[in-house]
Amino acid sequence: MRQDRSSGKKAEPGYRHADPVTDAALDWFVRLLDAPADPATLAAYRAWRQSDPRHARAFDRLTEVGGMAELHSATLAHLPAAHLPANPVPVPIRQARHSRRAWMGAIAATGLLAVVGTHLYPDLKTRWSADHRTAVGERREVALPDGSRLILDSDSAVALAFGGEERRVALLRGRAWFDVVRDTARPFRVVAEFSTVEVTGTAFSVQSDDRGDSVFLERGRVAVSRLDDPGRPVTLAPGDRLTATARGLTMQPRPDPAEAVSWRDGRYAFHNERFDTVVETLRRYHAAPILLLDDRIAMTRVSGNYRLDDTAGALTALAGMVGARITSLPGGILVLR
DSSP: OEEOTTTOSEEOOSOOOSSHHHHHHHHHHHHHHHSTTOHHHHHHHHHHHHHOHHHHHHHHHHHHHTTOHHHHHHHHTTSOGGGSOSSOOOOOHHHHHHOHHHHHHHHHHHHHHHHIIIIISOOHHHHHHOSEEOOTTOOEEEEOTTSOEEEEOTTOEEEEEEETTEEEEEEEEEEEEEEOOOOTTSOEEEEOSSEEEEESSOEEEEEEETTEEEEEEEESOEEEEETTEEEEEEEEOTTOEEEEETTEEEEEOOOOHHHHTGGGGTEEEEEEEEHHHHHHHHHTTOSSOEEEOOHHHHTOEEEEEEETTOHHHHHHHHHHHHTOOEEEOGGGOEEEO
């Protein structure tokens, strides 16, 4: 369970939206369904809503995006008359509480916002900069100008700079595996969010997002350095895995090599992983949001080997292992609780 930022009370566990205002609106959205008649809750909701115009807009957007006119009207009924629209349509709040459509609409609205934020408005800078990119669920092999090759994982992008003495790949997003042709005169560099990987000839993978980079060396040797501290590289041996974050470079436990590169063959193999970690990985291969709404099952350890082109099937099997319920919503949204 997590604390509600506005009132200090416990809010619904699970999904967390990247925008703190929208995340707070989601907390209120679900709390008003769970305890709509509680005077203290309603008073706290009014105070939160009126404290910042963005709060009202975020909450109203949730109810409207979900197509839930009845919930929108019910929550407007909590406001003083001065804050009501000209012609509100009153609906008893308990109707929203007991309506299956209301509850599932709340989940759908959460998912729709994630779709809008993640898919409908992608990072234009990445689109403009990328020489090669993949869609969600797509995997592609690319022949590089020097004869090296790379495999781009789902929802990934790279920009190339080859010429003269330079062999450079910028990993803009996602994950890529590299099989580098040896050339001691021209080191091969991969630049990610927090790190640079330098090699002359080897095979390795790099995964990058705004939280950190992960480098796994399959064969050969690589030197990994932080972008802001290039003078202190760490050399990896085959089988090593390293993460780079804003805090520094950290060697990780050596993974099973077959599991570490299973994604190249379109599979996800894992052993004794937390369920929420597995769900986070599968999100990269599913075009619609996957929402995990139970912190208890999130910490359960699971193992498996599943096809990445059937994330719904993988999650259905895993849900049975951890005792979760899985619900499919329109647009491919999957809810685990």
